[in-house]
Amino acid sequence: MPGGNTGKTSLKLRIWQQVAENLQILLIALCLALLIRTFVAEPRYIPSDSMLPTLQVGDRLVVEKISYRFHAPNQGDIVVFDPPQKLQIQGYAKDQAFIKRVIGTPGHVVKVKNGKVYLDNSPLQEDYIAEPPEYNWGPGVVPEGQLFVMGDNRNNSNDSHVWGFLPQKNVIGRAFFRFWPAGRISRA
Numbered sequence: 001m002p003g004g005n006t007g008k009t010s011l012k013l014r015i016w017q018q019v020a021e022n023l024q025i026l027l028i029a030l031c032l033a034l035l036i037r038t039f040v041a042e043p044r045y046i047p048s049d050s051m052l053p054t055l056q057v058g059d060r061l062v063v064e065k066i067s068y069r070f071h072a073p074n075q076g077d078i079v080v081f082d083p084p085q086k087l088q089i090q091g092y093a094k095d096q097a098f099i100k101r102v103i104g105t106p107g108h109v110v111k112v113k114n115g116k117v118y119l120d121n122s123p124l125q126e127d128y129i130a131e132p133p134e135y136n137w138g139p140g141v142v143p144e145g146q147l148f149v150m151g152d153n154r155n156n157s158n159d160s161h162v163w164g165f166l167p168q169k170n171v172i173g174r175a176f177f178r179f180w181p182a183g184r185i186s187r188a
Helices: 004-039 085-089
Strands: 041-045 060-064 078-081 098-104 109-113 116-119 137-141 146-150 171-180
Touching (some): 004 041, 041 171, 078 146, 098 109, 098 116
Antiparallel strands (some): 041 060, 078 098, 078 171, 109 116, 109 137
16 A cells, blocks of 8 residues: 555654654753753742741742842841851851841941840841840951841851851842742742
8 A cells, every 4th residue: 555654654753743842842941940040049948947037947938149140238138148168167068058137238337235236336126036136246347248147036046146257159149039838928
């Protein structure tokens, strides 16, 4: 029968073309996802209570990575960062991300005394903290290219009052949006 094999060959060719097209779409989607996660935004999980009451253990956030390409972090921003060298020496993995609030930026004088955090000798209004700090620190001037960061759970946070200033180059991005749990969806 003439043309019998041609139909089967044509069907196999169409199936192969469709599979190849689907693989191409999948590859493009994976590349886009990787690019977005690397340069734009990524999800993060809160593993500790150092940011209570602002962020709860188990909260899931979107960390955006674009804004700090155009400006440095601002006082009050909640940032995600790679641990500084001092923490890596203490055994924290280089890629183990931390999350804290920026208290001081370059040139600011930071001091913690009598249950208050001072920025340039003015006490900060901190309605977001779990409780006042039970320690004293400083004063210290935040060096150029560095940040002073603290957890909102002041007395249960491994932060700048323990290990010093954070190099701005360690900042991965800014906590932007809490997307889980569903009942607490909000800007971070």
